[in-house]
Amino acid sequence: MSKSLQAIRGMNDILPEQTPLWRYFEGTVARLLDNYGYKQIRMPIVEFTELFKRSIGEVTDIVEKEMYTFEDRNGDSLTLRPEGTAACVRAVLEHGITGGGQVQKLWYIGPMFRHERPQKGRYRQFHQIGLEVFNLDGPDIDAELIIMTWRLWGELGIRDAVKLELNSLGTSESRGRYREALVEYLSAHHDKLDEDSQRRLKTNPLRVLDTKNAETQAVLVDAPKMAEYLDEESRAHFEGLKSRLDAVGIPYVLNTKLVRGLDYYSKTVFEWVTDKLGAQGTVCAGGRYDGLVEQMGGKPTTGVGFAMGIERLVLMLETLEQIPEEISRQVDVYLCAFGEEAELAGLALAERVRDQLPNLRLQVNAGAGSFKSQFKKADKSGALYALILGDDEMAQQVVGFKPLRGQGEQQSIAWDALAAHLATCVVQG
Structure with missing residues (x-):
């Protein structure tokens, strides 16, 4: 008998009884972003592989192990997009819409692809809503992104189930100084690190801070802290962000180990996390990437953004039973x-x-x-x-x-x- 046809592992159908909740969530986010003055942009799901190597970083887990990459009939190396920021930066550069210091406040929605081990809340094809702002360099716009998500959680009825974690990675120069100090410290404790952290120590040492290994976490207790190496500009920026969140009344936790998994971040990084979804605790994350546009061939252009996982947030609405009555009635x-x-x-x-x-x-x-x-x-x-x-x-x-x-x-x-x-x-x- 021939093998029955089925979806690829980790790539799921969204069935008719599920789509009303997805449409409700997507519609709620779209209305919120409209109200804050953001405009939608739509990018292809396939890009040249070089785009992600240059932006995300060749020694990141995403580029090294997780991308869906293939050669097309012309021999070009193409990749299904693993995240949206790089593609959005490519689009604004190609069409010149950030030139001359033009402020752009953009958002997008669609599938992303990473070859990971599928589990609840983590899939190989997953969907994100992302937001990117260009040519605004103050902490006020960083605060606006966080304030918008805080309002969204309130509208969805899940505000009590999420927590905001904040950190600052400083400029590339201050981060470089911190990297040297961290490598020196971790090298002295090399034998106590797990195998994955030993590998990252040579390629991407800041990612060691994100380890889930208990023994490595114990080593990190006395490791140098990024805050000790922040330059004055980054310190003032971070204080400006915190004062704005305090003014609005948004609670947050400072997490000195928060580094994010992509090389392009600088200054502000943040994550909204929950304990309602088991191991997959991050539902929205982002930060500032002031050097990325220049790194990709453009003129110096500041940038900040975030992405939220639709599958995880829909799962949260189901778990917390925050589904409007009319959603279940079509x-x-x-x-x-x-x-x-x-x-x-x-x-x-x-x-x-x-x-x-x-x-x-x-x-x-x-x-x-x-x-x-x-x-x-x-x-x-x-x-x-x-x-x-x-x-x-x-x-x-x-x-x-x-x-x-x-x-x-x-x-x-x-x-x-x-x-x-x-x-x-x-x-x-």
């Missing part, structure tokens, strides 16, 4: 019509109602069927009410109105009064 009203004449009248009536109530979710029965079978489909749809058109209703030019969820008697509504009645019963509550 149909408000179901129209049942019996006989060809009633079906024709029902179609016309449904379209008139849609003209007057464009937000009403009205489903018209298709496939005919008996009274019993149509009502069974109406009930299965999750609709609050059924509309009934039969011979008696046709003769009187009324429609039967029957509650399907809760108490209430069936009543007859004149065709020309139906939209107003539905506006009262459904659209307004």
Whole structure:
């Protein structure tokens, strides 16, 4: 027997019963970003491999072990994007939209790809909403990004389940001094480091700070701290960020081991973390990358941004049962019509109602069927009410109105009064 076709491991279908919650989450974020003055940009999911080597760093785990890279028919090395910032920087450079110091506040949404070990909340194809700001260098814009996410958590009802962690990585110069001190310290304790940290010590030593190994964490207790090596500019920037968060009343925790997994970060880095999802605790993360645009061939341009994982945040909404009632109901009203004449009248009536109530979710029965079978489909749809058109209703030019969820008697509504009645019963509550 031939092997049955199925999705690639770690790349999942999002089924019809799941998509309403995804659309709710995505719509909530999109409205919030619109309200703060951000504009959407859409980039390809495939880029030249060199883009990610130059931006993320060749000795990062992502480039070394996790990218989906292949040669196309022209012999070019291409990669499915593992993150969005590099692609967004490439786009603004290619189209010149940050030239001359133009401020750009951009956001994007879409799939990313990393060849990791699939587990709950971590997939090989995953979806992110990302945000990037160019040509603003003060702590005020860093604060705005964090304030927006804080507002989002409030709108979603998950604010009590997340915690903000902050750190500053300083400029590349101060980070370089810190790197030297950290390498010197860790080298003196080389035998106590786990194998992965020993490898990172030679390639990307700051990533040792992010280790989950208990013995290495014990070694790090007395390691040099980044704060001790911050230059005055970075220190003032970080203090400015904290004072703004304090002014708004956003609580945070200083995490001196927070470094992020990408080489391009500088100054501010932050993560929103939760203990509600097991091992996959980070739901949103980002920071400042003032040298990245120049590193990729552009003129010196400051940048800051973040990305949030849609799968993890949708999972949080499910775990915390923060799903609006209307999300689980995809149909408000179901129209049942019996006989060809009633079906024709029902179609016309449904379209008139849609003209007057464009937000009403009205489903018209298709496939005919008996009274019993149509009502069974109406009930299965999750609709609050059924509309009934039969011979008696046709003769009187009324429609039967029957509650399907809760108490209430069936009543007859004149065709020309139906939209107003539905506006009262459904659209307004």
